[in-house]
Amino acid sequence: MSVEFLTYGALGARLNISPAAARALARRHQLPRSLSEDGKALVSVDLAEISHTPHAARRQSGDDALLTAKVAALAAQIAQLEISVAVHRADFERERERAERLMSELLHVTAETMAAKEAAAAAWETAARLEGEVAVLRARALTDSSIDKTERRLGQLAATLVESDRKAARG
Numbered sequence: 001m002s003v004e005f006l007t008y009g010a011l012g013a014r015l016n017i018s019p020a021a022a023r024a025l026a027r028r029h030q031l032p033r034s035l036s037e038d039g040k041a042l043v044s045v046d047l048a049e050i051s052h053t054p055h056a057a058r059r060q061s062g063d064d065a066l067l068t069a070k071v072a073a074l075a076a077q078i079a080q081l082e083i084s085v086a087v088h089r090a091d092f093e094r095e096r097e098r099a100e101r102l103m104s105e106l107l108h109v110t111a112e113t114m115a116a117k118e119a120a121a122a123a124w125e126t127a128a129r130l131e132g133e134v135a136v137l138r139a140r141a142l143t144d145s146s147i148d149k150t151e152r153r154l155g156q157l158a159a160t161l162v163e164s165d166r167k168a169a170r171g
Contacts, residue, residue: 005034005042015052025052119168126164133157 006014012022022043026033032044137153 002048003044003046005044007036007040007042011043011045014047015050017052025050123164123168126160130157130161130164 008019008022008026011026012019015022015025017025026043026045029050034042034044036042133153134157137157140149
């Protein structure tokens with residue numbers, strides 16, 4: 001159990017790690033530190049108490065070829081995905097245009113339907129009004145002696161019927 005005073009560089013050399021890793025190790029173990037005469041930090045450490053094994057090197061020389069092959073495979077996969085995206089984008093655009101066209105047709109048909117409903121309602125109102133007037137005229141004809149008035153009113157009703165029929169045929 002011999003305590004030594006080492007700089008971060010010397011500690012790193014002893015443990016086969018970098019000076020920055022040695023500094024992090026000293027902080028992690030909360031080792032006492034002091035300054036040397038030249039201004040460098042000295043760490044008081046008992047190397048027998050520190051059980052540090054450096055990690056193996058992350059990359060080996062044979063890994064470069066493997067990584068290059070993986071990058072090439074990923075680039076090919078990206079190219080395939082870009083083609084797939086273009087196809088899907090074209091499908092999306094085509095379907096969007098189709099939906100817009102269908103929506104336009106739906107709005108047009110809805111407007112035509114509403115106009116037809118309004119025309120049918122107007123025709124029903126006219127027919128009901130005319131039926132009421134005919135009933136009144138029939139009742140007058142039975143009770144009233146003035147046939148001329150009744151005939152004139154029947155002529156007006158006939159003209160109204162013809163005009164309503166023409167409007168319904170046009171609209």
